[in-house]
Amino acid sequence: MAYAEEDRNSYEVCKEAADWLRARAARRPRIAIVCGSGLGALADVLDSRTAFLYEDIPHFPRSSVSGHVGRLVFGELNGQPCVCMQGRFHSYEGHSLSTVTFPIRVFFLLGVEILIVTNAAGGLNPHFQVGDIMFIRDHISLFGLGGQNPLRGPNDERFGVRFPCMSDAYEQDLLSLAMESAQELGFLSFTREGVYCLQAGPSYETIAECRLLQALGADAVGMSSVPEVIVARHCGLRVLGISLITNKAVMSYSSQEKANHEEVLRVSVLRAEALQKLISHLLGKLGESTNSL
Numbered sequence: 534m535a536y537a538e539e540d541r542n543s544y545e546v547c548k549e550a551a552d553w554l555r556a557r558a559a560r561r562p563r564i565a566i567v568c569g570s571g572l573g574a575l576a577d578v579l580d581s582r583t584a585f586l587y588e589d590i591p592h593f594p595r596s597s598v599s600g601h602v603g604r605l606v607f608g609e610l611n612g613q614p615c616v617c618m619q620g621r622f623h624s625y626e627g628h629s630l631s632t633v634t635f636p637i638r639v640f641f642l643l644g645v646e647i648l649i650v651t652n653a654a655g656g657l658n659p660h661f662q663v664g665d666i667m668f669i670r671d672h673i674s675l676f677g678l679g680g681q682n683p684l685r686g687p688n689d690e691r692f693g694v695r696f697p698c699m700s701d702a703y704e705q706d707l708l709s710l711a712m713e714s715a716q717e718l719g720f721l722s723f724t725r726e727g728v729y730c731l732q733a734g735p736s737y738e739t740i741a742e743c744r745l746l747q748a749l750g751a752d753a754v755g756m757s758s759v760p761e762v763i764v765a766r767h768c769g770l771r772v773l774g775i776s777l778i779t780n781k782a783v784m785s786y787s788s789q790e791k792a793n794h795e796e797v798l799r800v801s802v803l804r805a806e807a808l809q810k811l812i813s814h815l816l817g818k819l820g821e822s823t824n825s826l
């Protein structure tokens with residue numbers, strides 16, 4: 534099927550990809566997990582795995598960033614049927630926002646109910662440490678405020694309404710369950726909650742920009758996740774967002790610190806196991822609470 538790039542996430546194109554996957558995946562996933570930079574190993578611990586390279590799935594984009602493998606992995610985590618994106622798409626790679634968010638609509642058409650987005654992010658909150666896990670309470674989209682929203686263009690009611698609400702983007706019940714999981718695992722000393730700010734990248738922030746974002750109320754900054762969350766909420770998915778603080782944003786001209794992707798990947802990999810345990814524990818809880826949530 535030929536289509537203009539901005540039409541990649543049309544209902545028909547998404548359905549072709551979803552139908553292709555449904556014909557090949559053993560079970561319908563209830564939960565989709567987007568693995569952030571360096572966090573893709575989560576997909577390798579799923580039970581009863583079936584993996585598909587993005588390049589083999591109809592209409593799927595390719596990922597080009599180091600730390601993002603480029604596979605969709607179906608399987609079970611703690612008894613819950615899941616699908617993991619081992620590698621996400623970013624607008625700085627040159628993708629349109631409809632391409633960046635295409636997999637989310639495919640997940641919706643596959644019957645996914647819950648989206649867990651993970652990412653690596655720079656810490657703006659002075660109380661945050663490298664290695665902290667931050668549950669996303671809310672976001673600031675510098676894209677959205679500047680006129681770039683993944684829902685821009687004609688609205689297809691089969692996905693959702695023209696003007697979706699975002700004040701409840703990150704579900705309180707999921708956040709509470711995630712916090713409970715962190716407590717039960719003894720992770721509270723490095724678990725936080727906060728506001729994630731999206732900037733376009735690929736350059737990291739200047740010192741003045743970090744100061745500005747902090748003054749705006751952001752606790753962490755990154756280059757992803759928000760478009761995925763907006764599209765997920767548009768089609769009614771419940772969302773949990775998790776940032777791993779891989780570096781502290783540089784706030785002072787006397788600092789010798791320099792943000793770099795190697796450091797981001799190094800810290801992600803160090804915390805990947807804790808994050809896997811946390812998500813697995815949470816999924817167990819979601820299984821127990823299927824009827825109440």
Ligand SMILES: O=P(O)(O)O[C@H]1O[C@H](CO)[C@@H](O)[C@H]1O
Binds near residue numbers: 623734756
């Ligand atoms: O958000 P994820 O994909 O985890 O990756 C983060 O890490 C990369 C920069 O080091 C950027 O892509 C930023 O968004």
